[in-house]
Amino acid sequence: MKSAEVFNLRLSKGVIERYREFLPVSLTTPVVSLQEGSTPLIPSPWLSQRVGGGSKVFLKYEGLNPTGSFKDRGMTVAISKALERGAKAVVCASTGNTSASAAAYSARAGLRCAVVLPAGKIATGKLLQAVMHGAEIVSVRGNFDEALRIVRAFAELSDFEIVNSINPNRIQGQKTASFEICDTLGDAPDIHILPVGNAGNITAYWLGYREYYEVGRSKRLPRMLGIQAEGAAPLYYRSPIPDPETVATAIRIGKPASWSGAVEAVTQSGGSFEIVSDEEILNAQKLLASKDGIFVEPASAASVAGLLKCTSSVRCPTCPLARLEPESTIVLTVTGHGLKDPSTPAANSPNILEAEPDINDVLRVLKLK
Numbered sequence: 001m002k003s004a005e006v007f008n009l010r011l012s013k014g015v016i017e018r019y020r021e022f023l024p025v026s027l028t029t030p031v032v033s034l035q036e037g038s039t040p041l042i043p044s045p046w047l048s049q050r051v052g053g054g055s056k057v058f059l060k061y062e063g064l065n066p067t068g069s070f071k072d073r074g075m076t077v078a079i080s081k082a083l084e085r086g087a088k089a090v091v092c093a094s095t096g097n098t099s100a101s102a103a104a105y106s107a108r109a110g111l112r113c114a115v116v117l118p119a120g121k122i123a124t125g126k127l128l129q130a131v132m133h134g135a136e137i138v139s140v141r142g143n144f145d146e147a148l149r150i151v152r153a154f155a156e157l158s159d160f161e162i163v164n165s166i167n168p169n170r171i172q173g174q175k176t177a178s179f180e181i182c183d184t185l186g187d188a189p190d191i192h193i194l195p196v197g198n199a200g201n202i203t204a205y206w207l208g209y210r211e212y213y214e215v216g217r218s219k220r221l222p223r224m225l226g227i228q229a230e231g232a233a234p235l236y237y238r239s240p241i242p243d244p245e246t247v248a249t250a251i252r253i254g255k256p257a258s259w260s261g262a263v264e265a266v267t268q269s270g271g272s273f274e275i276v277s278d279e280e281i282l283n284a285q286k287l288l289a290s291k292d293g294i295f296v297e298p299a300s301a302a303s304v305a306g307l308l309k310c311t312s313s314v315r316c317p318t319c320p321l322a323r324l325e326p327e328s329t330i331v332l333t334v335t336g337h338g339l340k341d342p343s344t345p346a347a348n349s350p351n352i353l354e355a356e357p358d359i360n361d362v363l364r365v366l367k368l369k
C-alpha cells in the first residue's frame, strides 16, 4: 500500500467520512479531521443495578475524543467548512473545551485561532491545550455569556469563522454521537441523559435521533433528560441566570445560546430538565471513577448525578426515570475527560500512605502484614 493510501485510510475514520450523507459537506469540502468520534459505549453494571428492573445503563465516553471532549465532533465540520469558504481565522468564546478543540483543529487546518475566555474560570488542562495548539488567548473580566456576546460581534468580520455552537455546522457534527449510539445498540435507547450548558449538545443529539428515525435506521426516539447544575440552571427555572455558579465550569452558563433547541428536545421527546448540586456532581464523579474506572470532568459527572438523584427515593414526577418500563435502555453521555480539570475533584487532599523504601514496611502500611 502506498503511503498516501495509508493516509487516506486513517483519515477515513473521522465523523465526516463515516456519516457524510447526513452532513453539510460535498466531495470537494477539505476534510480537517483528527479521527474524532467512534467513542466507546460502555455498559455500567453498578448504574444498571441502581436503576433496577433489568434496565441497562451505558456510558458514551466522549472524553476519548482527540482533544478529550465531544466538541471535536462539531469542530471537524465547523473547521472544514471554514476552510472551504476561505476563512482566514477562527474565533470562539469558551468555558474551555471549545477553545481546546478549536485550537487543535485550527492548527491542523493552518488557520489562526483566537479564543475569548472568562477570566479565572477555565480548568487548567483546557487552557494548556489552547496554549499548546498555538491559539491567541484573550481573557475577559466577565462570564461565558459575556464572552459569547463579544464573539457574536465578530460576525461582521467576514475573514473570521465563529465556531461556537451558534455555528450550525457544530450542531451537525455533534449529532453523529446519536448515530453511533443507534449503530451500536441496533436502535435508539429509551432514555438519553446528558449535561446541559449552552445547550448545543442536547439540540444536536435530538436532531441526530430524529434524522436516524426518519430514514428508518432506528425504530424509536428516546426521551431526553437534560441535567443542569443547581447554580446554573436557566432551562430548569425557565429564566436566564445573571451570575451562574458551579464547580462544573463547562456548564457554568446562564443564558444558553441553543435555548429553543433544548426546550424542543425535551418537550418533543417527553423528557425533562433536572438539577443537581455541586456536591452531588463531585460525589458522582468520584463514584464513576472508583466503580466504573471512568474518570470524567465535573460537568460530565452531572449526567451520572442526575441518574442517581432521579432514581433515589425523592422522584420528581416529571422525570422520565420516574415512569420507567422494566428492561429499558438508558444512555448517559459523559462529555469530557477528567484529566482536563485536575484541581476541582475532592482528591485535592489525597490520602497517601507513607512507608520506608522496604517491602516489609510497604506491606505494613497496607495492613497486609
Ligand SMILES: *Cc1c(COP(=O)(O)O)cnc(C)c1O
Binding pocket: 069, 070, 071, 097, 098, 165, 195, 196, 197, 198, 199, 200, 201, 202, 250, 251, 297, 299, 300, 335, 336, 337
Ligand atoms: C461543552 C460541554 C458541555 C455542555 O455542552 P452544551 O452543548 O454547551 O450544553 C458539557 N460538558 C463538557 C465537558 C463540555 O465541554
